């Protein structure tokens with residue numbers, strides 16, 4: 206896991222590293238700037254391009270000055286610097302690098318407060334105006350400059366953070382940010398890069414290691430963690446010799462209506478493909494032929510008004526995909542909560558029914574998983590005006606109901622009753638199509654049936670679901686849910702190798 210820190214914590218780690226490595230802050234700035242330049246050179250190899258580095262007078266600006274110098278040393282022949290001296294304040298690291306810049310003879314131009322903004326015809330802009338030190342929205346001269354630069358539509362590469370962007374906490378509406386084509390960020394992704402509000406301000410970000418003290422970072426015990434492949438590999442249990450279908454659990458999936466049978470089929474297919482020993486799906490009679498034709502491995506219980514289910518047979522139950530919200534579905538959901546005391550997976554229409562009958566929240570068995578998308582989440586827990594707010598709700602509700610909440614997103618957010626938030630990095634836009642959530646529910650259900658706890662089932666499930674989609678998208682520009690379900694065994698084989 207990569208612990209994700211707030212700007213205040215990053216500055217704490219910065220100071221700790223300087224004191225304990227030990228390294229001077231100027232040398233740390235040099236190391237950060239070198240790391241930036243290595244990444245930049247890789248993505249922008251044309252050394253004749255006209256590049257302007259815009260620098261503030263804090264440490265982000267100090268980085269910018271060092272980067273300009275290092276680019277020149279790397280034979281970028283057309284680099285110049287514009288310094289926004291909008292305040293009298295500057296850091297010693299900035300001033301040190303200003304002296305260094307002058308000594309290597311790079312063209313620079315100082316823009317003072319209230320000055321007219323100088324004409325810019327550069328092909329690449331490096332944004333080193335403000336970084337993680339931002340503490341208020343842009344206004345005045347900064348706002349004027351950023352608006353001018355945004356209107357140029359030049360390729361912008363931001364140093365650490367796009368100027369004006371909040372790295373953590375609630376992002377104010379109508380925020381003015383210098384829009385970056387790419388952000389080359391230091392040490393770790395900033396938490397807000399993982400939230401949809403970052404999308405208008407950056408196409409992409411890349412993390413470069415600047416050697417901050419990792420044990421100290423770990424000691425801060427951040428609640429926010431980014432999942433890595435190695436975590437999932439460690440969590441995955443091997444399929445043992447002499448094991449049999451009974452070893453890997455029996456999952457029951459209650460899903461589907463005549464018009465939404467696909468949800469039931471996709472969910473149960475994903476469950477079987479993720480390795481549950483047995484999968485039974487509880488569907489209306491009209492789905493039986495489709496099920497037996499497409500997946501003879503899966504057993505069926507015909508769903509009458511209230512089917513006769515031997516609850517104790519199942520290691521877990523999933524309820525919701527394509528289920529509808531009519532009276533008999535609510536009755537069935539209530540029956541699950543009454544009869545079944547082990548962890549379950551609750552998705553789609555089951556979430557909508559709970560949203561309409563909030564008393565049911567208290568009946569969810571401890572250790573269960575709910576898998577809402579944003580709209581389902583807001584229906585359950587009230588309207589939110591930002592994703593940061595949603596994260597706070599995930600933390601409090603996961604604790605309150607003793608469940609894991611998996612909130613679907615580009616970086617799916619998993620909250621646990623212990624107050625941790627895990628971000629899943631896998632998945633891609635080729636997967637943005639119907640049925641994908643049903644498949645994820647099937648994957649997580651399968652993992653619960655196999656004996657994984659809710660936290661592990663969510664982490665492994667979200668990761669391999671996205672990774673299967675990533676692998677398929679290497680060849681395909683659109684990936685369908687059924688393809689992801691069928692590809693899970695190949696992804697699991699790679700992960701277990």
Ligand SMILES: NC(=O)C1=CN([C@@H]2O[C@H](COP(=O)(O)OP(=O)(O)OC[C@H]3O[C@@H](n4cnc5c(N)ncnc54)[C@H](OP(=O)(O)O)[C@@H]3O)[C@@H](O)[C@H]2O)[C@H](O)CC1
Pocket residue numbers: 215216218219233234237261262263264265266267268294296334335336337338339340341342343344347364365366391392415417
């Ligand atoms: N650990 C690391 O990752 C390292 C990061 N480095 C770089 O340092 C910056 C952070 O530098 P810092 O000096 O803390 O802050 P900034 O350069 O971002 O900002 C400077 C000052 O600007 C003022 N400020 C804040 N918001 C605004 C605003 N909206 N408008 C105008 N001015 C603003 C604020 O000062 P005030 O006194 O005016 O409040 C800031 O202090 C980080 O992003 C990295 O690029 C190191 O180089 C290496 C290690």
Ligand SMILES: [K+]
Pocket residue numbers: 265332333334335336363364365366367368
């Ligand atoms: K910046």
